Amino acid sequence: MTTFALARLGAPEAPAATAPECDLPARALRGDVAAWNALISRHNHRVVVALLARGVPVSRARDVAQDAWLKLIEQQRAGKLAELRLPSLAITQAIFLSIDAARRDLRERAVMSSSPADAADPRDLADERMLSDERLRVAERVLSRCTPNARRVFELAYAGDGLSHAEIAARVGLSTQRVRQIVCEVRKLLRDALAGAFA
Amino acid sequence: MSAAHLLRASLEAYVAFELTESDAALVEAHAGECALCASRLAAAARLEVAFEAIANASEAGRRGRRGRSARASAALCAGVAVAASAMLLLAPRSHAGEGERTFEAPASALADATSAVSDSYAFDAAAPLARD
Numbered sequence A: 001m002t003t004f005a006l007a008r009l010g011a012p013e014a015p016a017a018t019a020p021e022c023d024l025p026a027r028a029l030r031g032d033v034a035a036w037n038a039l040i041s042r043h044n045h046r047v048v049v050a051l052l053a054r055g056v057p058v059s060r061a062r063d064v065a066q067d068a069w070l071k072l073i074e075q076q077r078a079g080k081l082a083e084l085r086l087p088s089l090a091i092t093q094a095i096f097l098s099i100d101a102a103r104r105d106l107r108e109r110a111v112m113s114s115s116p117a118d119a120a121d122p123r124d125l126a127d128e129r130m131l132s133d134e135r136l137r138v139a140e141r142v143l144s145r146c147t148p149n150a151r152r153v154f155e156l157a158y159a160g161d162g163l164s165h166a167e168i169a170a171r172v173g174l175s176t177q178r179v180r181q182i183v184c185e186v187r188k189l190l191r192d193a194l195a196g197a198f199a
Numbered sequence B: 001m002s003a004a005h006l007l008r009a010s011l012e013a014y015v016a017f018e019l020t021e022s023d024a025a026l027v028e029a030h031a032g033e034c035a036l037c038a039s040r041l042a043a044a045a046r047l048e049v050a051f052e053a054i055a056n057a058s059e060a061g062r063r064g065r066r067g068r069s070a071r072a073s074a075a076l077c078a079g080v081a082v083a084a085s086a087m088l089l090l091a092p093r094s095h096a097g098e099g100e101r102t103f104e105a106p107a108s109a110l111a112d113a114t115s116a117v118s119d120s121y122a123f124d125a126a127a128p129l130a131r132d
Helices: A023-029 A033-053 A058-077 A088-112 A123-127 A133-144 A148-158 A165-172 A176-193 B008-015 B021-033 B035-098 B104-126
Strands: none
Touching (some): A033 A058, A033 A088, A058 A088, A133 A176, A133 B035, A148 A176, A165 A176, B008 B021, B008 B035, B021 B035
C-alpha cells in the first residue's frame, strides 16, 4: 500500500505550503501521489479538529481522518471522484466514517448488554450546527470592529484553502510574526464575544 | 503543560495546529485518558470549527458587498455614458441655435452620477484589503 504523509506537521508552516494550492486538487484527481500528500498535509488537521468538535474521541479522530483520506484516494483510483473540494469533502467523508463506527459501537453494546445503549445518536455527529445565526451576528459585529487587514488575515487563516501563516503573510504583505499575532488577537476577541457558547 | 489537567492555552494551540509534534502527542495522550480534558478539547475544537464558519461567512459577505458595489458601479457608469452621450448629441444643436445656452439638467445629472460612482469606489476601498 502506498504510504501517505499523514504524520502531524510540527509547525504551521507546512512543507506542502510550497505547492500551489490551485494545482493540487487537479493533480490529485489525476492520481499524483505527491499532490495527495500535499493536500493531506495541508488539510488533515482540520479534518481531525472537525471530528473532535463532533465528539469523536481524540484517540479515534486521527485514525478516522486517515481512513477518510484513504477512502477518497480509493474513490479517485476507481474514477468515482469528479472533483476534490477540500477540506469539506474529507471532513464529510470522515464524519460518515465516524457515524458508521458509532453505529457499530451501538450494535455491539446492544449485543453485549440488554440495557439500552447510552451513546448519543450517531446522526447528531453530522447534524450538529456549530454556530447559530445569532452567534454569527455577534461574530460579525466583532469582525466589523477589526481593521480590514486583520479581518482579511483572519479570513485567509480560517476560510477555504488552509493557508499557513507564512503564505498569508506573503499574500497580504505582512511578516509571518505579525500574521500570527493578528490571528491570535482576532481569535481572542471572538472567543471573548462567544464566551460560554462552546464550553 | 500541567500534569493534572491540560492548560486552556495548550488545548487552543492544539486545535489551531500550533503545537510541535511532541507537544501535540502529549495533549492527545492526556485527553485520551482524562474525560475533563477530552471535553475541554472538544469545546476548543467546536470553537475552532466555529471560527471557520465565521471566516467563511465574513468572506462571503465581503464578496457579496463587492459584487453589489461592482454592479452599482457598472450601472452608474452606464448612466454617466448615457448622460455624456446626451450632452454630445445636444451640444451641436444648441450651439447652432442659441449660442451661450447652458445645459443644466444633463450637467447636474452627470455630476450626480460621477459623485455616486466616486462614492461607490470609496465604499469598495474601505472594505477589502487590496488597497492597504
